[in-house]
Amino acid sequence: RPYVIVLGNEKGGSGKSTTAMHIVVSLLREGFRVGTIDLDGRQKSLTRYIENRRAYCKANDVELPMPLERVIVRSTARTSDEAEADEKMRFEDTYVELMDQVDVIVIDCPGSDTFLSRLAHTAADTLVTPINDSFVDLDLIARIDPKTYRVAGPSLYAEMVWKARQRRQMADGGTIDWVLLRNRVGAVHAKNKERVESVVEELTKRIGVRYIPGLGERVIYRELFPNGLTLMDLRDEGVSERNDFSMSHVAARQELRALMDGLNLAFRRE
Amino acid sequence: RPYVIVLGNEKGGSGKSTTAMHIVVSLLREGFRVGTIDLDGRQKSLTRYIENRRAYCKANDVELPMPLERVIVRSTARTSDEAEADEKMRFEDTYVELMDQVDVIVIDCPGSDTFLSRLAHTAADTLVTPINDSFVDLDLIARIDPKTYRVAGPSLYAEMVWKARQRRQMADGGTIDWVLLRNRVGAVHAKNKERVESVVEELTKRIGVRYIPGLGERVIYRELFPNGLTLMDLRDEGVSERNDFSMSHVAARQELRALMDGLNLAFRRE
Ligand SMILES: Nc1ncnc2c1ncn2[C@@H]1O[C@H](COP(=O)(O)OP(=O)(O)OP(=O)(O)O)[C@@H](O)[C@H]1O
Ligand SMILES: Nc1ncnc2c1ncn2[C@@H]1O[C@H](COP(=O)(O)OP(=O)(O)OP(=O)(O)O)[C@@H](O)[C@H]1O
Numbered sequence: 001r002p003y004v005i006v007l008g009n010e011k012g013g014s015g016k017s018t019t020a021m022h023i024v025v026s027l028l029r030e031g032f033r034v035g036t037i038d039l040d041g042r043q044k045s046l047t048r049y050i051e052n053r054r055a056y057c058k059a060n061d062v063e064l065p066m067p068l069e070r071v072i073v074r075s076t077a078r079t080s081d082e083a084e085a086d087e088k089m090r091f092e093d094t095y096v097e098l099m100d101q102v103d104v105i106v107i108d109c110p111g112s113d114t115f116l117s118r119l120a121h122t123a124a125d126t127l128v129t130p131i132n133d134s135f136v137d138l139d140l141i142a143r144i145d146p147k148t149y150r151v152a153g154p155s156l157y158a159e160m161v162w163k164a165r166q167r168r169q170m171a172d173g174g175t176i177d178w179v180l181l182r183n184r185v186g187a188v189h190a191k192n193k194e195r196v197e198s199v200v201e202e203l204t205k206r207i208g209v210r211y212i213p214g215l216g217e218r219v220i221y222r223e224l225f226p227n228g229l230t231l232m233d234l235r236d237e238g239v240s241e242r243n244d245f246s247m248s249h250v251a252a253r254q255e256l257r258a259l260m261d262g263l264n265l266a267f268r269r270e
Numbered sequence: 271r272p273y274v275i276v277l278g279n280e281k282g283g284s285g286k287s288t289t290a291m292h293i294v295v296s297l298l299r300e301g302f303r304v305g306t307i308d309l310d311g312r313q314k315s316l317t318r319y320i321e322n323r324r325a326y327c328k329a330n331d332v333e334l335p336m337p338l339e340r341v342i343v344r345s346t347a348r349t350s351d352e353a354e355a356d357e358k359m360r361f362e363d364t365y366v367e368l369m370d371q372v373d374v375i376v377i378d379c380p381g382s383d384t385f386l387s388r389l390a391h392t393a394a395d396t397l398v399t400p401i402n403d404s405f406v407d408l409d410l411i412a413r414i415d416p417k418t419y420r421v422a423g424p425s426l427y428a429e430m431v432w433k434a435r436q437r438r439q440m441a442d443g444g445t446i447d448w449v450l451l452r453n454r455v456g457a458v459h460a461k462n463k464e465r466v467e468s469v470v471e472e473l474t475k476r477i478g479v480r481y482i483p484g485l486g487e488r489v490i491y492r493e494l495f496p497n498g499l500t501l502m503d504l505r506d507e508g509v510s511e512r513n514d515f516s517m518s519h520v521a522a523r524q525e526l527r528a529l530m531d532g533l534n535l536a537f538r539r540e
């Protein structure tokens with residue numbers, strides 16, 4: 001069955017969709033067949049990114065590797081029981097539909113706690129949680145002592161992940177590899193950055209999450225959205241914007257490689 | 271009746287809560303009585319920021335100006351009709367409760383399209399929408415032509431604001447001053463930045479929004495969250511971290527002054 005990678009973090013704007021797209025394109029370019037499931041049926045940033053990619057190919061008469069993309073809109077049923085039954089059915093149907101057509105499914109969750117998001121978390125083989133270098137973002141994962149900056153205990157999102165792991169354990173004995181990744185990391189040294197780093201390290205010892213090298217704050221991670229491209233597509237596209245070889249691009253490629261390796265995806269090793 | 275400022279943007283992580291807290295503290299320090307209503311009953315970043323502030327005062331035996339803060343949790347009723355009736359009642363009760371106690375109410379919306387968020391938008395005298403310098407964020411506000419980077423038409427969130435303005439017009443003939451503000455603006459010049467700027471300019475001519483000087487990407491806007499402080503509290507607090515007089519802090523103070531002036535708040539002019 002396909003390997004399931006979920007981008008989850010109920011904190012908005014932590015970088016789920018951006019990271020999702022870069023993981024998708026990375027895997028496509030390695031020759032894997034990729035399916036995407038967008039659980040943010042209204043905003044659908046990941047799906048919009050892919051639609052832009054499709055439009056770019058059409059407008060420029062080129063071929064770029066494309067995922068099989070699906071969106072699961074939230075149910076409009078008027079009672080929660082009906083809505084959840086409806087969403088569960090469509091989620092499972094989508095999974096079954098993609099199952100024989102792809103090697104890996106990348107699921108992008110919304111920046112809020114929804115029933116669909118919880119279904120996805122339970123189904124994850126690897127759960128990737130990007131966070132900004134910020135205690136505002138960390139507040140969803142852990143309670144922090146403001147005097148010592150030590151972890152006082154888990155917070156809402158860590159508890160949600162714990163419950164997802166429990167459900168998964170009971171369903172099929174499966175485990176979820178939970179990976180934290182710092183996103184939009186500033187270039188400059190700052191006390192705040194050190195503190196976030198030490199909290200992240202402490203989290204790895206306290207709440208069953210590991211962390212991998214993250215992504216810096218770089219315009220290249222967002223400026224190609226209108227054309228559905230990522231840095232990895234640039235050389236092919238002969239989009240020889242002079243700065244294709246700028247240091248920021250070289251560093252970004254490094255970051256993406258480290259990210260993919262850090263994910264330690266079983267199906268990716270020979 | 272109190273002046274209502276709403277922080278709205280259904281795009282996650284655009285900076286609503288951060289901007290809300292800085293507006294709140296700014297007004298408090300000018301002597302206004304401020305009430306806050308947090309519509310993100312689970313994440314409640316703004317309320318957490320204020321709770322941290324309260325804890326800081328207690329732990330350090332100091333007094334800092336504080337808002338009257340309220341949270342409106344989402345209804346757990348099992349049918350949408352009951353949930354909406356419940357939320358509407360609690361929203362109105364909260365407003366009535368604060369009405370005679372404050373000069374201004376700052377409402378922080380979640381990063382998703384909820385019924386409570388729509389109620390708040392309809393009640394806004396000023397609607398402040400922060401956005402990242404990113405076409406991913408802009409995608410919620412306008413459709414963009416990827417060849418020309420020109421605005422092709424409004425998108426989901428602009429349509430939601432338009433409907434809120436209609437409802438307000440019908441309810442009491444009131445108008446909503448919709449203000450866009452670029453947030454987390456990078457220091458370095460970039461083609462992407464120019465393009466976002468030109469889209470924002472075009473939006474002001476096309477969808478009834480105006481824009482004001484925004485906030486740069488600065489650690490000072492987020493590093494004081496655990497203590498519930500903002501840059502504006504630092505001098506009082508004699509928190510003389512050497513860098514209280516760093517150029518970034520001086521620039522940040524300028525940005526906050528320009529933001530407050532740009533809001534053009536009727537009750538703030540003599
Ligand atoms: N590493 C990065 N460098 C530069 N910009 C980034 C980076 N990661 C994300 N962004 C930008 O930050 C914003 C938030 O990112 P994104 O939309 O991917 O987050 P999200 O977690 O999917 O948000 P939501 O909760 O709304 O789904 C977007 O404007 C995006 O373009
Ligand atoms: N100007 C800024 N400079 C530096 N960091 C910022 C700035 N504005 C916001 N941040 C950080 O960016 C992240 C998102 O900001 P914030 O939580 O205020 O956005 P939001 O729109 O309220 O998100 P949500 O949609 O989840 O409610 C937080 O980690 C915050 O600390």
Ligand SMILES: [Mg+2]
Nearest residue numbers: 016017045109
């Ligand atoms: Mg997203």
Ligand SMILES: [Mg+2]
Nearest residue numbers: 286287315379
């Ligand atoms: Mg917020």
